[in-house]
Amino acid sequence: MFDNLTERLGKVLTNLRGQGRLSEENIKDTMREVRMALLEADVALPVVRDFVEQVKQKASGEAVMKSLTPGQTLIKIVNDELVKVMGEANESLDLAAQPPAVILMAGLQGSGKTTSVAKLSLWLQQQGKKKISVVSCDVYRPAAIEQLQTLAKEVNAEFIPSAGDQKPVDIARRALNEAKRSFTEVLIIDTAGRLHVDEQMMDEIKQLHQAVDPVETLFVVDSMTGQDAANTAKAFNEALPLTGVILTKADGDARGGAALSIRQITGKPIKFIGVGEKIDALEAFHPDRIASRILGMGDVLSLVEEVTRKVDQDKAAKLAKKLQKGKRFNLEDFKEQMLQMANMGGIGGLLDKLPGMGNLPDHVKNQVNDKEIGRLIAIINSMTPHERDFPAVIKGSRKRRIANGSGTQVQDVNKLLKQFTQMQKMMKKMKGGGMKKMMRGMGGNFPGGGMPPGGGGGFPF
Ligand code: GDP
Ligand code: MG
Numbered sequence: 001m002f003d004n005l006t007e008r009l010g011k012v013l014t015n016l017r018g019q020g021r022l023s024e025e026n027i028k029d030t031m032r033e034v035r036m037a038l039l040e041a042d043v044a045l046p047v048v049r050d051f052v053e054q055v056k057q058k059a060s061g062e063a064v065m066k067s068l069t070p071g072q073t074l075i076k077i078v079n080d081e082l083v084k085v086m087g088e089a090n091e092s093l094d095l096a097a098q099p100p101a102v103i104l105m106a107g108l109q110g111s112g113k114t115t116s117v118a119k120l121s122l123w124l125q126q127q128g129k130k131k132i133s134v135v136s137c138d139v140y141r142p143a144a145i146e147q148l149q150t151l152a153k154e155v156n157a158e159f160i161p162s163a164g165d166q167k168p169v170d171i172a173r174r175a176l177n178e179a180k181r182s183f184t185e186v187l188i189i190d191t192a193g194r195l196h197v198d199e200q201m202m203d204e205i206k207q208l209h210q211a212v213d214p215v216e217t218l219f220v221v222d223s224m225t226g227q228d229a230a231n232t233a234k235a236f237n238e239a240l241p242l243t244g245v246i247l248t249k250a251d252g253d254a255r256g257g258a259a260l261s262i263r264q265i266t267g268k269p270i271k272f273i274g275v276g277e278k279i280d281a282l283e284a285f286h287p288d289r290i291a292s293r294i295l296g297m298g299d300v301l302s303l304v305e306e307v308t309r310k311v312d313q314d315k316a317a318k319l320a321k322k323l324q325k326g327k328r329f330n331l332e333d334f335k336e337q338m339l340q341m342a343n344m345g346g347i348g349g350l351l352d353k354l355p356g357m358g359n360l361p362d363h364v365k366n367q368v369n370d371k372e373i374g375r376l377i378a379i380i381n382s383m384t385p386h387e388r389d390f391p392a393v394i395k396g397s398r399k400r401r402i403a404n405g406s407g408t409q410v411q412d413v414n415k416l417l418k419q420f421t422q423m424q425k426m427m428k429k430m431k432g433g434g435m436k437k438m439m440r441g442m443g444g445n446f447p448g449g450g451m452p453p454g455g456g457g458g459f460p461f
Contacts, residue, residue, distance in 0.1 A: 008037035016071035042226030042257030086287035107220035112248030118151035229258035248274035
């Protein structure tokens, strides 16, 4: 995510770090570079202008010039300004309303509305909401209603049926009544989009808005469309009282222009970002953390949150208990940890959030992917229960047998055993905090991105 921008800004700012003093001249040079980086990231021009102007002003103050670490100070100014253009703090959903609280989704076709309905349902459940209902007003594409039905089932949301021959406004009214009757806490209304902003679509969504009076009207937009995303957001914002934005497909967006432009252009907060096709690939949008990611400083907080959310808490608690009782962490536990990591949607996504890791070239990231996890699990599967419990017995002939059984090489088995030993040591250190603490430890252990990829660290990747 935001790889290009991170790389470009990273270069500019690294140059500064070493500089003893800032002069008008090198501030000017730096800002020219920053401007280029933002334009290349497809940030909207007025936003770029404003950004550069603000940073220049703050940077040319006496305090900065005289600062002992002027480079660092300028980086901080850039960081703070990034946070500011993205909206300072996370704004979450405001669902304080007589239930059912209605959320209306708006946006162009293919932007990710239907997927986001499912992701939001899951997110709301994780926030403690029990009963979520969803309904589709997309009567133009026959598959659209079915798509929502399938997703609803996956996330355990109540699906309120609708059909292609019904009017969107009627569907929405009926769904609202049904939701009231069934004591739904949150009703999410999916709508049809078009390929471009057109009057008919705007009229329809306006009517829907009037009919159901939503507490949240969320505009869903594909971040890959760069500054166009900001312009479309502007058009929708003029037609509808939007309460927030969901920026989808941030996982594929190397530039970041949309994330940086939307708030400034519309005045509306980005509340969530979509970071993958899976239903759990939704993150609350925290401007400060994103700024930190963009500047290559990592986002350990989001990582911890993600882990807390996705880790199987029961299993983690069980392991913690076992270790607290003084029992050994064995290869079976190690395998369980890796399965959980695989569950978290791949190591690549996690790596982006570690300090300094955002800049890793893709081929390195891909090397440490889930295939590696799959191989480690295969190796453990080829061991006997005794071997899993007492890895010390795994010597020459056993190693060959295990390698053969798992279709790997003896050196792979050796590598796994080494990683396991390191992990075991770490587990001992943390006195049984399980996955959660382990991940927290991860943030603390690798300031500035000192983690060597591809093994060697305390981790199986
Ligand atoms: P709609 O027409 O607005 O309802 O869009 P859909 O929800 O049907 O999504 C269109 C496509 O975008 C689908 O293939 C989704 O899987 C994909 N998609 C949606 N959100 C994301 C995301 O955050 N990341 C990625 N990579 N794909 C997404
Ligand atoms: Mg749809």
